[in-house]
Amino acid sequence: MLKTFNVTSEKWADYKWQLRNRLTSLETMEGKINFSESELAGIRETSGKLATAITPHYYSLIDPDDENCPIRKQVVPRIEESLVSPAEMADPCGEDSHMPVPGLVHRYPDRVLFLVTDRCASYCRYCTRSRVVSGVGDQRLEMQWEMAFKYLEKTPQVRDVLLSGGDALLLSDKQLDKLLTRLRSIPHIEFVRIGSRIPIFLPQRITPDLCEMLSKHHPLFISIHTNHAKELTEEVKEGLERLANAGIQLGNQSVLLKGINDSVEIQKELCHRLLMCRVKPYYLYQCDLIHGSEHLRTSVKKGIEIIEGLRGHTTGYAIPQYVVDAPGGGGKIPVNPDYIVSHDKEKVVLRNYEGKLFTYPEPQ
Numbered sequence: 001m002l003k004t005f006n007v008t009s010e011k012w013a014d015y016k017w018q019l020r021n022r023l024t025s026l027e028t029m030e031g032k033i034n035f036s037e038s039e040l041a042g043i044r045e046t047s048g049k050l051a052t053a054i055t056p057h058y059y060s061l062i063d064p065d066d067e068n069c070p071i072r073k074q075v076v077p078r079i080e081e082s083l084v085s086p087a088e089m090a091d092p093c094g095e096d097s098h099m100p101v102p103g104l105v106h107r108y109p110d111r112v113l114f115l116v117t118d119r120c121a122s123y124c125r126y127c128t129r130s131r132v133v134s135g136v137g138d139q140r141l142e143m144q145w146e147m148a149f150k151y152l153e154k155t156p157q158v159r160d161v162l163l164s165g166g167d168a169l170l171l172s173d174k175q176l177d178k179l180l181t182r183l184r185s186i187p188h189i190e191f192v193r194i195g196s197r198i199p200i201f202l203p204q205r206i207t208p209d210l211c212e213m214l215s216k217h218h219p220l221f222i223s224i225h226t227n228h229a230k231e232l233t234e235e236v237k238e239g240l241e242r243l244a245n246a247g248i249q250l251g252n253q254s255v256l257l258k259g260i261n262d263s264v265e266i267q268k269e270l271c272h273r274l275l276m277c278r279v280k281p282y283y284l285y286q287c288d289l290i291h292g293s294e295h296l297r298t299s300v301k302k303g304i305e306i307i308e309g310l311r312g313h314t315t316g317y318a319i320p321q322y323v324v325d326a327p328g329g330g331g332k333i334p335v336n337p338d339y340i341v342s343h344d345k346e347k348v349v350l351r352n353y354e355g356k357l358f359t360y361p362e363p364q
Contacts, residue, residue, distance in 0.1 A: 001060040004032065012056070015204035019121065023054040033064045033076065042077035049292070051134035052077055053122050058201050061230055070228045070260040073296075075122055081292035087327075090131045090139075092288040094329020101151045102142035107331055111160035114148060115141060116179065120167045121201040124225075126255060126296050128288045128325075133166050141166070145179075152186055162193045169198035169205060173213050180217040191219040195253070199224050199239050200231050206239030211246040221249045223282060227261050229269045237277045244278040251282030254320065256306070262298045264309030271310070271318040281320040286335070289327050300324065300335060308337040312353025 001012075011017045023029045026043050035043070043052060054062075054075050062076075063069035091097075098107045105113035118133045118141040127133060132141035152158055161183055168176070183189055198205050199222075214220055222243060226232060244250055252274050256262060261270065271281040284306070287297040303322050310319045323332040341349040341357060348360045 005056050013204055015202050018055045018057055018202055018204055021056050022122070023059055024052055032059065033062065036067045038078045038080065039067070039076050041079035042081055045079060046077045046081045048136055049081065050123055050125070050127060050130040051136045055121050055201050057203065057235065058122050061233070068259060071230055073260055074124055074227065077125060078295065080295035081125060083294065084291045085294045088289045088291045088293065089327065090291055092290050092327055093128060093325050097329060101147040102144045104148040104151060107329060110157055111162065112152070112158050113162050113164060115143060115165050116163055116168050117166035117170055119165070119170055121170060121198055126257065126287055126290060126293050128290055130290060149182055152189065156188045159188055159190045160193065161189055162195055164195040167196050167198050168194050169196045173210055177213050184217055191221065192217065193221040193223060195223045197225040200226050200236060203235040203239040206242050208242065211242050214248060215246040218247055221251065223251045223253050224279060225253050226270065226274065227254050227257060228266065229273045232273045232277055240277045240279055250279040252279050253283045253285065255285045255287050256298050256303050257287060257296050258298045262302055264306050267306050268310060268314055271314070271320065275318055281318055284320040284322045286324040288325055304335060304337050311337065
C-alpha cells in the first residue's frame with residue numbers, strides 16, 4: 001500500500017498526510033479501483049449530495065476487484081443513492097426541529113447533541129446527516145459555539161453532552177481542549193461523550209498527545225463506529241488501546257447494512273474483535289431513512305434475527321442493543337426478540353435461547 005501511494009512509512013503514520021491525500025474524485029481513484037457502472041455513475045451523479053472522501057488507510061482495506069467488498073460499499077458512491085423512496089427523509093432523526101440554538105440538538109430531557117463540525121475524515125454513504133456534512137449539499141450546518149455554551153449554562157437539567165458533527169476528533173488538540181474545558185466549567189454537566197469514526201478511518205490521529213489531553217477531562221466516553229471486523233486493523237487496535245489506557249470508556253455503534261454486516265456470523269466476529277480491542281459493543285442501529293439509502297437497508301426482522309442469534313451463543317458483553325431511531329425525531333427505541341411467552345399476575349412464562357420454556361412466579 002505504501003508503494004501504491006508512493007509514500008514512506010513515516011508519512012503514512014502522519015494523520016495530516018492521510019487527510020491531504022484522501023481519494024476525493026474519480027481522477028484520484030482511477031487505477032486504484034475497478035469500478036462497476038453503478039459506481040461510476042454514482043461518483044458522477046451524487047457529488048452534489050455528499051462528498052466522496054476515503055483516507056489512504058481506509059482505502060487500503062478495500063478489495064479493488066470486488067464490488068461487494070464490505071469496506072468498499074460503505075464509502076464508494078453508487079447510482080442507487082440518487083433514488084429516493086417515499087418513506088425516506090432528509091432529516092430522518094428530526095434533529096433540525098429540536099435545535100434550541102444552531103448546532104445543539106436537545107431531544108432527551110437530560111442530554112444534548114452538540115454538532116461541532118461539518119467535516120469527516122471519510123464519508124459514509126448512509127450518513128444520517130448527509131444533508132449538512134461535507135460542504136457540498138444545499139443545506140449548511142450552522143454552528144454557534146458561544147450560543148450553545150450559554151444555552152447549556154442556563155439549562156441545569158442537561159447533565160450529558162455528546163460531541164459529534166461531522167467528526168469532533170478532526171478538531172485540533174488545542175481546539176478540543178478548549179471545547180472540553182469550557183464544557184467542564186459548567187457545574188451540572190457530569191460527563192461528556194464523543195461520537196467518532198476517526199479511530200477507524202484515521203487511526204493515525206489517535207496520538208499519545210491527543211490521549212494525554214483527553215485524559216484531563218474525565219469522565220469521558222468515546223463511541224466509535226465500526227461495521228465490520230475487517231476495519232479493526234492492527235493500527236486501529238493500537239489507537240483504541242491508547243485511548244483505553246488513557247482511561248477513556250469505549251463503546252461501538254454499528255449500523256445494520258445490507259450485504260455488509262447483515263448476518264449473525266459477521267456480527268459475532270465484529271463484536272468479538274471489538275472486545276479484544278477493549279471496546280464494548282453498544283448499539284446496533286437500524287439504518288435511518290436517509291435519502292437514497294434503500295439499497296443499504298435491511299428489514300427490522302433481520303436485525304431481530306441477528307440479536308437472537310447472538311443471545312445465549314456468546315457472552316453478554318458482546319451483544320449490542322438493537323435500536324431504531326424513530327423516524328421524525330422519536331428517539332432511540334430498543335427492539336428485542338420476544339422472550340416473554342405469556343404474563344399474568346401469577347407468573348411469567350419465558351423462552352430461553354434454545355427455545356425451552358421456563359416459568360417465573362410473581363410475588364404474591
